[in-house]
Amino acid sequence: MSDMLVLVERNLLKYVRLPQLLIFSTIQPVMFLLLFTYVFGGAIKGGSSSYINFLLPGILVQTAVFGAIQTGVGLAEDLSKGLIDRFRSLPMARSAVLAGRTVADMLRNIFVVVLMFGVGYLIGFRLVGSISDAISAFAILLLFGFAFSWISATIGLAVKNVETAQVAGFVWVFPLVFASSIFVPVETMPTWLQHFAQNSPVTITVNAVRALTLNSASAVDTARLALESFAWIALILAIFMPLAVLLYRRS
Amino acid sequence: MGVASITTKRIKKHFGRVQALAGVDLTIEKGTVLGLLGPNGAGKTTLIRILTTLMQPDEGGAQIEGYDVVEKADAVREIIGLAGQYAAVDENLTGRENLIMVGRLYHLSRAEAAARATELLIQFDLEAAADRVLKTYSGGMRRRLDLAASLVNRPPVLFLDEPTTGLDPQSRLALWKIIRELVDDGTTVLLTTQYLEEADALAHRIVVIDHGQVIASGTPAELKSTLVDILELHLMDIGQINKATAALRAAGADGLQTDLAEQRITISLTAPGMLQKVIRSLDVAGIELADLTVRHPTLDEVFLKLTGHTAQS
Numbered sequence: 001m002s003d004m005l006v007l008v009e010r011n012l013l014k015y016v017r018l019p020q021l022l023i024f025s026t027i028q029p030v031m032f033l034l035l036f037t038y039v040f041g042g043a044i045k046g047g048s049s050s051y052i053n054f055l056l057p058g059i060l061v062q063t064a065v066f067g068a069i070q071t072g073v074g075l076a077e078d079l080s081k082g083l084i085d086r087f088r089s090l091p092m093a094r095s096a097v098l099a100g101r102t103v104a105d106m107l108r109n110i111f112v113v114v115l116m117f118g119v120g121y122l123i124g125f126r127l128v129g130s131i132s133d134a135i136s137a138f139a140i141l142l143l144f145g146f147a148f149s150w151i152s153a154t155i156g157l158a159v160k161n162v163e164t165a166q167v168a169g170f171v172w173v174f175p176l177v178f179a180s181s182i183f184v185p186v187e188t189m190p191t192w193l194q195h196f197a198q199n200s201p202v203t204i205t206v207n208a209v210r211a212l213t214l215n216s217a218s219a220v221d222t223a224r225l226a227l228e229s230f231a232w233i234a235l236i237l238a239i240f241m242p243l244a245v246l247l248y249r250r251s
Numbered sequence: 252m253g254v255a256s257i258t259t260k261r262i263k264k265h266f267g268r269v270q271a272l273a274g275v276d277l278t279i280e281k282g283t284v285l286g287l288l289g290p291n292g293a294g295k296t297t298l299i300r301i302l303t304t305l306m307q308p309d310e311g312g313a314q315i316e317g318y319d320v321v322e323k324a325d326a327v328r329e330i331i332g333l334a335g336q337y338a339a340v341d342e343n344l345t346g347r348e349n350l351i352m353v354g355r356l357y358h359l360s361r362a363e364a365a366a367r368a369t370e371l372l373i374q375f376d377l378e379a380a381a382d383r384v385l386k387t388y389s390g391g392m393r394r395r396l397d398l399a400a401s402l403v404n405r406p407p408v409l410f411l412d413e414p415t416t417g418l419d420p421q422s423r424l425a426l427w428k429i430i431r432e433l434v435d436d437g438t439t440v441l442l443t444t445q446y447l448e449e450a451d452a453l454a455h456r457i458v459v460i461d462h463g464q465v466i467a468s469g470t471p472a473e474l475k476s477t478l479v480d481i482l483e484l485h486l487m488d489i490g491q492i493n494k495a496t497a498a499l500r501a502a503g504a505d506g507l508q509t510d511l512a513e514q515r516i517t518i519s520l521t522a523p524g525m526l527q528k529v530i531r532s533l534d535v536a537g538i539e540l541a542d543l544t545v546r547h548p549t550l551d552e553v554f555l556k557l558t559g560h561t562a563q564s
Contacts, residue, residue: 006355010341010348017343017384082339086400089303091328092356 003092007100011074012107025070026112029063030119036183037123044184056120057137057209058182061202063116064109064145065177069169071105071149072156076165079157084251098244102149109145113138128215133222137212140229144205147233148173150240157247181206201232256281256408256439257302261311264297264463271297273463274311279456281407284430284440286454286471288447294463295443296336299412302441303333315408332401332409336416339397340385346372346396347381353403364403371399375429391422398429409433411442415449427452448547451475459557467557481546482526484516487539492516495538502532520545 015022033056041051075098078084087097117125127134155172156165179193180186180202186194197203208225211217217225257279264272272294279285289295300306302313304324312319318326340349347368354364372381375395380388388396394414401409411430415423430453434440444450450457451471459467459474467474486495492509495516499507506519520526526545533540 003356010352014343082335085305085335086339088305089333090356091325
């Protein structure tokens with residue numbers, strides 16, 4: 001545990017040393033939010049003011065998922081620079097390097113999600129649900145990003161190269177993000193794509209966050225969506241945590 | 252023979268169809284330096300990775316200070332230091348922060364880790380740069396910090412994987428000095444290198460490996476005695492070349508060769524005292540020298556002799 005905290009601190013120090021990294025990793029989702037709201041808002045949902053309510057919960061999930069790509073990139077960087085070898089030759093907990101990275105990335109996500117929420121509020125987003133529901137939505141967002149960080153960690157450790165980790169990250173993340181309910185209702189897609197989008201963990205999580213923040217579904221449906229999202233998070237962690245640790249041991 | 256610090260028994264490791272280590276037996280005495288010499292791909296790094304618990308052998312085993320590197324990996328990690336081929340330090344932290352981080356991963360308290368970091372920064376002449384981010388460090392400074400990071404725990408056994416590859420001569424000498432001081436204090440060192448000169452300067456014993464096998468071992472003097480030094484002479488007046496070769500022949504010089512284009516005479520120094528003998532004979536014959544060089548055999552020449560191929564191939 002203490003080993004992990006030392007590494008969380010180390011990973012977060014990077015953002016203090018490279019403030020431009022934090023600035024650009026924050027500007028990107030804000031830019032997405034503004035562009036989609038004002039460019040597509042009119043076409044998609046009859047006006048940007050109503051679209052922002054639909055879009056913000058989706059963009060928050062997108063931010064958590066895109067942010068996860070950095071986990072794999074960071075690990076690939078440590079691997080290629082020999083830092084992982086140094087850590088592995090130290091008498092420290094085997095899981096600390098991966099946990100230190102994924103937890104640091106989750107903490108960064110808190111900052112970005114809060115900021116996005118603030119920007120959303122400025123351009124017209126209004127919370128309809130209760131505060132406790134909003135806190136649940138926040139917890140789902142962070143845990144979903146955390147789970148995706150472990151997928152990304154597995155990829156980063158498998159490809160062992162910074163540039164490849166970056167490209168490989170976008171290859172699996174883009175279809176998941178766009179073929180989902182983040183930007184448009186799934187019903188507008190062709191049937192074959194609907195099957196995928198309807199059951200994607202991204203859509204389920206977006207719908208859960210939407211239901212919790214916009215009070216747009218019945219209490220039963222909201223609870224069901226939240227549980228389904230948690231189930232996906234648990235499933236992803238159950239598969240990718242051991243896989244990443246295995247790759248780490250063999251790296 | 253003193254007490255063994257590191258022993259390996261018939262270590263084998265293969266990657267796919269490549270046999271990286273084909274049964275390596277080594278013994279390193281406490282407080283001595285073993286230089287592991289070999290070309291790229293000889294298996295040096297694989298052996299270091301197995302001994303530092305980063306990798307497990309397919310067959311055979313090794314013990315460090317009595318601890319098995321597979322069964323007692325955690326105990327081994329407590330007593331070893333590893334400095335790698337490339338400086339394994341965090342670019343975005345300062346020198347001090349890097350050392351404190353490693354100290355805390357050895358479970359020192361924050362204050363203990365900070366105190367140890369300061370000690371090491373002084374010892375490695377990095378005080379002035381201690382609070383600068385590593386991006387501003389030179390290659391030599393990074394390598395010194397990497398070595399310092401491997402010494403946070405005062406390990407009795409140190410592994411140095413090509414510690415000076417790519418460094419300028421001055422930084423190399425500074426690092427050699429530090430390594431000698433550590434050995435004077437009783438540290439056991441396993442050092443891999445591609446430079447015969449480096450093994451010669453630091454190691455008590457040298458083991459040459461190639462294709463994952465030990466092909467020669469001994470003290471640096473023993474290994475070099477299998478090869479002879481080369482004397483190169485440049486004459487002041489090339490017109491004296493015939494007179495010079497005659498004088499050298501009379502003095503019993505071996506392997507005499509002349510290169511008129513380069514205005515050079517080369518001799519193999521096969522017998523002890525040959526150098527003084529040939530210089531004296533030239534002096535007596537009244538031949539003036541512009542330049543004189545005694546050249547040690549190069550690593551390539553060592554490899555050519557021991558393996559029949561050059562270090563690079």
